[in-house]
């Protein structure tokens with residue numbers, strides 16, 4: 311006998327844009343977001359018995375997303391997610407959990423001759439500010455806030471050495487390399503008991519976002535990184551230090567490799583590679599640089615031209631909690 315072990319449903323990819331007009335100053339603020347709303351509760355029979363009585367149509371959820379954006383502030387997104395989620399619990403007694411996710415796009419104010427323009431904006435990158443809220447009758451409000459899609463690169467101040475060297479290793483140790491990644495940082499808040507408690511503490515959300523962004527960029531730029539692992543751990547530690555209401559921090563960082571040009575030749579000459587590994591237990595990529603062309607030197611200290619790799623890439627993750 312099969313059992314429905316879990317179920318949730320709702321509307322995804324609801325695109326919303328809200329314009330706030332400050333009457334006094336004539337300044338507009340634009341918030342564009344993508345909202346997802348998935349409900350859980352006593353909805354089994356819609357799956358198992360074709361009984362739609364408990365089903366709040368996903369189309370109605372889409373309407374609710376617009377209406378709540380009109381009736382309430384959408385900033386910070388943690389507040390909007392809490393308000394929207396609580397609405398479903400207050401309105402439908404058989405709904406027990408509302409899972410709300412919000413992805414906020416960047417619309418940065420244009421400055422003209424150094425002066426912020428009142429109603430014109432530009433998209434300065436793919437970075438988004440995200441919120442995942444689980445609003446539950448039994449467990450209160452659980453929120454994960456995050457910053458995603460922030461692409462960064464440093465052209466020095468990154469090392470990687472001392473790692474396992476064996477018959478599978480070709481990567482040379484380095485004391486100076488290009489480091490690039492796309493920041494995906496998430497901070498999980500201690501459980502918030504109610505929407506009122508969330509409202510009472512509203513300032514912490516913007517503060518944490520600003521702090522997480524500054525800490526990430528400052529640590530990335532200023533540290534002489536021994537590895538992605540250690541650098542991301544330091545970022546987590548610093549965020550926990552400045553945000554006492556945050557319970558844990560996670561990072562997921564792809565290592566976007568930039569290799570010296572000559573390293574490709576090994577892949578093109580597998581027989582040669584085998585021979586080298588027999589001769590030399592520690593096989594490293596053979597830097598051929600560009601010297602075959604008029605003696606151009608382009609490795610080590612002379613490296614200027616690199617080949618950005620689209621894949622494969624490293625992917626390094628961690629979660630740091632309070633002890």
Ligand SMILES: O=c1[nH]c(=O)c2[nH]c(=O)[nH]c2[nH]1
Nearest residue numbers: 470481536537538539565624
């Ligand atoms: O910072 C790094 N961590 C790794 O685990 C790793 N592995 C690798 O090939 N390069 C790197 N860089």
